[in-house]
Amino acid sequence: MDLSYGSQYEAFRQQTRAFIEAHRHLAPQDLRFDREKTPVWQKLLIDNGYAARSIPKQYGGFGAEPDILKTRIIAEEFARAQVSPGMGGQGIAYLVPMLLDMGTEEQKQRFIPPTLRGEITWCEGYSEPNAGSDLASLTTSAVLDGNEWVVNGQKIWTSTAESADWMFCLVRSEPDAPKHQGLSFLLFSMRTEGIRVRPLGTMTGDSHFNEVFFTNVRLPQDQIVGRRGQGWEVANAVLLHERDNLGDPDATLLRFNALVDLMKRETVDGVRVLDNPVFRDRLMKIQGAVMAMRFNDLRLLSAKLNHKDASLAAMIVKLQGTELRHELEGLAIDALGELGILYGDGPHLRAGGSWQFMYMLYLGLIIGGGTAQIQKNIISERGLGMPREPKLKT
Amino acid sequence: MEFGLSKEQTLLQDSVARYLDRHAPLERVRRYADDNEPRAQDVWDGLCDLGIPGMLICEEHGGIGLSVLDAALVSEILGSRVAPAAFVASAVMVPLAIAWAGSKEQQSRWLEPLAAGRVLAGAAVSEAAEARHDDAVRWDGSKLHGKALFALDFNADVYLVADHNRALYLVDAAAPGLERTQLSTIDKTRRFGELIFNGAPAELLPLSSDREVCSRVLDAGRIMLAADTLGAAQTMLNRAVEYSKQRVQFGRAIGSFQAVKHMCAEMAAELEPCRAMMWYAAYAFESIPAEAQLTTCHTKAHISEVGTFVARTATEVHGGIGFTDELGLHLWFKRIGANRQLLGGPQSLREEAARIQQLA
């Protein structure tokens, strides 16, 4: 056991803090994409090694040696200061790491630099009306016509499709191959002719996702990642990065601290909510669970650093992290009593309505990215080695 | 940076596990549980050969001077095998109390025999965590009066006792004026008892006038109990998974039914972070003083809750046989149940956690 990062890393931490303090006035305030401020901030972060840190220079990154601890320190310090750590989203967080592993040299040079700079934003076109949890049964087709792919079909629940510049998309290109071997992973611009996007309202009131319809969408043959029929493998590489991103315990800790403040401020009949022992016990119960997830995360960091296996500890993060966050947001709503139903602009609203918003959003995240039930299938089958569901003969 | 177990720590766990598998298998545990023998002397002797009783005692006094984390790792293994052995008090709480608060003379007199396992020590400090009714122990300047419930490692030669001011004393088991009654509990794999003091002579640990000492001793015990639950719960989960692969109903292994798989996945998802939590709490206890108290309270509370969930669910996975005595699964269920209540249940630990942060 040695929880210190070492003096060289402490110096790096100080340097990171100093950078944040000197530049925080330039950071976008809102987490949403801001066409003006966000790219400028993103460039500043990359130039100084606080974003895209270990992505090679020739692909528009900072080009430092990969260093898990430095990446971690950057995340910790930006979170602590509550300053935007630069852009995330499907492109930067999920697609780029996969492209670095599996893309061609030409694809890396073409797509990674503008993605990192925020000039290309992406959406993820996997789910279809009849292919959700059973993603591999998807039917959107891609047929090679000369040296172009022609795509027909429909995607659904596609987050940010309404604003994204490009899509990475899983399609069926080999209709005669077995289910998992018939897919390909294509990249195309959302401005391509034949694409129609229809936003879907969600329970939060924001439109987070869309239906996307493809009618004879044509794209060059080489806009495929991996080989024909290798799409399932490529998509899974992306999903790995996606699940890593859901249920982050440090974000949950910040939210927990906000919940404590809320319970100190709010009163019922002149008594602070915090002083109600039932509420206090629920709060402490959540704090215990948050702690467990943070220490689990520390274990994962260390395992990565020291090349040790902690696969079960990693497998449970999406399930536990999103459930815990949903429960935490729900406690805040209970602590607010009737005030908890306020939503949208208006008097008496607390924290801009973010408790209700997050409560609902996290229900979405319990479902999205592989539902809780699918996570449990994975944990039991791959983590505990339990027998697979017998397949129905079709 | 390394947040994980060292090679030595893994070896330590392996060697205790191997020893117990060979010399304290389920039949041996059952014999202890059913016959009400005061001590499983053979099991204890083997643990002494491994140096377990002296693991936290410094070399100068004949121990091996390991860390609280090492002790917690051993506790985890003892829990995983529901070992019928003294540990929490005799190897952890009492040696630590004497090392922290005893005089030089007391240290030389007590630590060596404790390290060798020639003397077994119990701990009656529950009242410092949560006194029921008017249970309390008072010191009149030369003798102890009153009552202490749930002495841990009850069949001992000497007891560590906390009075109502949290000062700590050592009392010889044979002292005049000390009445001992073993209590019948759900957990037959360890012995718990009541101590009644009718003017019993005792020796004060002089530095325990600092009330912190008693709190630290309690916390050390809590970490050990949490680790014991972690080990016991992991065994229950493993056994549920194994059983589910073998038991066939409707022509297929019950482990292929999703309801069963999801019960197991939920157990794993709850239990796996508890491992990191136990490591952290045990490590912080000695190395991160600012976080030690809070993480201890939360760790014991959280692992107790998860333990209860696993104990219930793993039993359910076994169906009717889980409820019977056949598999002995209930020994683990009860061990987890006892650990949960001892030295502060989840609710009172969470309230303590709130107080530590000035939230209560």
Ligand SMILES: Cc1cc2nc3c(=O)[nH]c(=O)nc-3n(C[C@H](O)[C@H](O)[C@H](O)COP(=O)(O)OP(=O)(O)OC[C@H]3O[C@@H](n4cnc5c(N)ncnc54)[C@H](O)[C@@H]3O)c2cc1C
């Ligand atoms: C907020 C949000 C954002 C999303 N963003 C995107 C995106 O950007 N791109 C994209 O492609 N998709 C996206 N999705 C879609 C998401 O991946 C799917 O919703 C998810 O995989 C579930 O598929 P489904 O909605 O078809 O539900 P279904 O698969 O129909 O599931 C319905 C219910 O059945 C259960 N179920 C299904 N199969 C099993 C099984 N084998 N065992 C046990 N239970 C089962 C599920 O757990 C669920 O409870 C998003 C979803 C949400 C909520």
